Amino acid sequence: xxxxxxxxxxxxxxxxxxxxxxxxxxxxxxxxxxxxxxxxxxxxxxxxxxxxxxxxxxxxxxxxxxxxxxxxxxxxxxxxxxxxxxxxxxxxxxxxxxxxxxxxxxxxxxxxxxxxxxxxxxxxxxxxxxxxxxxxxxxxxxxxxxxxxxxxxxxxxxxxxxxxxxxxxxxxxxxxxxxxxxxxxxxxxxxxxxxxxxxxxxxxxxxxxxxxxxxxxxxxxxxxxxxxxxxxxxxxxxxxxxxxxxxxxxxxxxxxxxxxxxxxx
Amino acid sequence: xxxxxxxxxxxxxxxxxxxxxxxxxxxxxxxxxxxxxxxxxxxxxxxxxxxxxxxxxxxxxxxxxxxxxxxxxxxxxxxxxxxxxxxxxxxxxxxxxxxxxxxxxxxxxxxxxxxxxxxxxxxxxxxxxxxxxxxxxxxxxxxxxxxxxxxxxxxxxxxxxxxxxxxxxxxxxxxxxxxxxxxxxxxxxxxxxxxxxxxxxxxxxxxxxxxxxxxxxxxxxxxxxxxxxxxxxxxxxxxxxxxxxxxxxxxxxxxxxxxxxxxxxxxxxxxxxxxxxxxxxxxxxxxxxxxxxxxxxxxxx
Numbered sequence: 001x002x003x004x005x006x007x008x009x010x011x012x013x014x015x016x017x018x019x020x021x022x023x024x025x026x027x028x029x030x031x032x033x034x035x036x037x038x039x040x041x042x043x044x045x046x047x048x049x050x051x052x053x054x055x056x057x058x059x060x061x062x063x064x065x066x067x068x069x070x071x072x073x074x075x076x077x078x079x080x081x082x083x084x085x086x087x088x089x090x091x092x093x094x095x096x097x098x099x100x101x102x103x104x105x106x107x108x109x110x111x112x113x114x115x116x117x118x119x120x121x122x123x124x125x126x127x128x129x130x131x132x133x134x135x136x137x138x139x140x141x142x143x144x145x146x147x148x149x150x151x152x153x154x155x156x157x158x159x160x161x162x163x164x165x166x167x168x169x170x171x172x173x174x175x176x177x178x179x180x181x182x183x184x185x186x187x188x189x190x191x192x193x194x195x196x197x198x199x200x201x202x203x204x205x206x207x208x209x210x211x212x213x214x215x216x217x218x219x220x221x222x223x224x225x226x227x228x229x230x231x232x233x234x235x236x237x238x239x240x241x242x243x244x245x246x247x248x249x250x251x252x253x254x255x256x257x258x259x260x261x262x263x264x265x
Numbered sequence: 266x267x268x269x270x271x272x273x274x275x276x277x278x279x280x281x282x283x284x285x286x287x288x289x290x291x292x293x294x295x296x297x298x299x300x301x302x303x304x305x306x307x308x309x310x311x312x313x314x315x316x317x318x319x320x321x322x323x324x325x326x327x328x329x330x331x332x333x334x335x336x337x338x339x340x341x342x343x344x345x346x347x348x349x350x351x352x353x354x355x356x357x358x359x360x361x362x363x364x365x366x367x368x369x370x371x372x373x374x375x376x377x378x379x380x381x382x383x384x385x386x387x388x389x390x391x392x393x394x395x396x397x398x399x400x401x402x403x404x405x406x407x408x409x410x411x412x413x414x415x416x417x418x419x420x421x422x423x424x425x426x427x428x429x430x431x432x433x434x435x436x437x438x439x440x441x442x443x444x445x446x447x448x449x450x451x452x453x454x455x456x457x458x459x460x461x462x463x464x465x466x467x468x469x470x471x472x473x474x475x476x477x478x479x480x481x482x483x484x485x486x487x488x489x490x491x492x493x494x495x496x497x498x499x500x501x502x503x504x505x506x507x508x509x510x511x512x513x514x515x516x517x518x519x520x521x522x523x524x525x526x527x528x529x530x531x532x533x534x535x536x537x538x539x540x541x542x543x544x545x546x547x548x549x550x551x552x553x554x555x556x557x558x559x560x561x562x563x564x565x566x
Contacts, residue, residue: 082437
C-alpha cells in the first residue's frame with residue numbers, strides 16, 4: 001500500500017540553520033497495516049508524514065502509494081489517497097464554516113469541484129448519521145460554525161472527515177497530544193474503531209509509548225532522520241516501555257530523555 | 266423633508282455603485298483573506314474601457330460586459346504574480362495597479378480624462394436622472410448578490426471559502442488553493458471594473474485617477490456594513506447587502522461632512538483615518554480582553 005524508498009530531506013540547506021530531517025528512510029506498509037511511530041523531538045517523525053503528504057518535495061528517494069508514484073505530485077493532488085489529522089485541532093477544519101460545510105469539503109476529496117450545489121439533502125442526512133456515531137451530540141449542530149466546538153470535538157470531526165472518503169492511508173500526527181487525557185482517550189479509541197471497521201492502512205505518531213505499544217500491528221522508532229528500530233507481530237505485542245527506552249539507548253547511544261514522553265507514562 | 270431626502274439621492278446612487286465595488290473587495294478581503302490593491306487600477310480600467318467603447322459606437326450593454334472581462338484579466342495578472350511568481354499578495358496587487366496605470370492611458374490614447382455625454386450617447390445611468398440611476402444600480406447590485414450567493418453555495422464556491430479560511434485544511438482535502446486564489450481575484454476585479462464602468466456613466470466621464478484610494482472606500486463600505494449590520498445579517502447574501510448599505514452610508518456621511526465644511530481635498534485623509542480606526546477596533550478589543558483575563562488569572566492565583 002505504501003512504499004517509502006530511501007528518502008532524504010534537508011531543510012535550509014547551506015545555511016547555519018541546516019537541518020537534516022530525513023536521512024534515508026525506508027518503509028513498506030501492506031494493506032491494513034497500522035504502524036505507530038515514536039521518537040524524540042526532531043527525530044523526523046512529522047517530516048516523514050509531511051513528505052508522504054507532499055507538504056514539501058523530498059530531496060531524494062520516492063514515495064509510492066498503492067502503486068502510484070506520488071513523489072512529484074503537489075499536496076492537493078495526493079490528497080485523494082490520504083486522510084490526515086494534525087496535532088493542532090485548529091488545523092484540520094475550517095473554523096468559519098459550518099460542520100456540514102466542512103464535511104462536504106471532505107466528502108469531495110479527490111473529486112472535481114464544479115458548479116453543482118455544495119450540499120444535497122441526501123448528503124446532509126448521511127452526515128447526520130455519521131456524526132451520531134461519534135456520540136458527541138454533533139448530529140444536531142450541522143449548521144454550527146466549527147470554530148465554536150471544543151478541541152476534542154474538532155479533532156473527532158477532523159478524524160471523521162479524514163475517513164469518510166475511505167483513504168488509502170490514514171496519517172495521524174500526534175492527533176491527541178493537544179487534548180486533555182480523557183478526550184485524548186476518546187479520540188484515540190475512535191481512531192482505532194475507524195481503522196478496524198474500515199480496514200484502513202494507518203500511521204500514527206505518538207509521544208505516548210504505552211499507546212504506541214497498545215495500538216497497531218507495527219511500531220517504528222525514529223532518531224536523527226532514520227528508522228532505528230522496528231517491531232511487528234508477537235515481538236511488538238510483548239514490548240514494554242522499559243524495552244523501548246533500553247532499545248533507544250542501545251542503538252542511538254542517547255537517553256530517550258524527553259520529559260514529555262516519560263511523564264505521559 | 267422632501268428636499269432633505271432628495272439631497273441624499275446623489276450619495277445613495279454613488280453609494281450603491283461603490284457598493285458593487287465593495288462586494289469585490291469583500292471577496293478578496295473577507296473570503297480569501299487577501300488585501301488586494303489591484304482594485305485601484307481596475308476601477309479606472311473599467312471606467313475608461315466603457316467610455317472608449319461607448320464613444321466608439323458600441324452598445325452600452327456589451328461595453329459593460331467587456332469592462333467586466335478586462336477587470337477579470339487584471340485580477341488574473343495579480344493572481345499569477347501571487348501564486349506563480351511567489352510575490353506577496355499586497356505587492357502583487359501594487360505591481361498590477363502600476364501596470365494598469367500605463368494600460369489605462371493606452372486605452373484612452375494617452376488622455377487623462379475621457380468624457381461621456383449623456384446627451385450624445387445612450388447610457389444606462391447618469392447623475393442628471395438620479396431616481397433612474399438609483400433604480401438601475403440597485404438592480405445591478407441585486408443581480409450580483411444573487412449570482413454571488415449562488416456561486417459561493419456551489420462546490421467550487423465552498424472550496425474558495427475553505428481556501429481563505431484554512432489553506433492547509435483545503436489542500437489536505439484536495440483543493441488547489443493557488444487556482445482558487447486566482448479565481449477569487451478574477452471575480453473580484455471583474456466586479457470592481459464593472460463598478461468603475463457604472464461610475465463613469467453616472468459621472469459622465471472616466472478619469473485615469475478615478476480609482477485612486479478605491480481600496481479604502483471599498484474597505485470602509487465593508488467595515489461599516491459589518492459594524493452596523495454584522496449582528497443581524499448572518500446569511501451570505503445579507504453580508505454582501507451589508508457591504509452595499511455600507512457604501513451608501515459612507516457616501517451619505519461624506520456628503521454631510523462636505524456640507525459641514527470639510528475641504529474636499531482632505532477627504533482621502535478623512536476616509537483613510539476612519540478605515541484605520543475601524544480596523545483597529547477589533548484588535549483593541551482583543552488586547553483589552555487579554556489584559557482582563559490575565560488580571561483575572563492573577564487574582565485567582
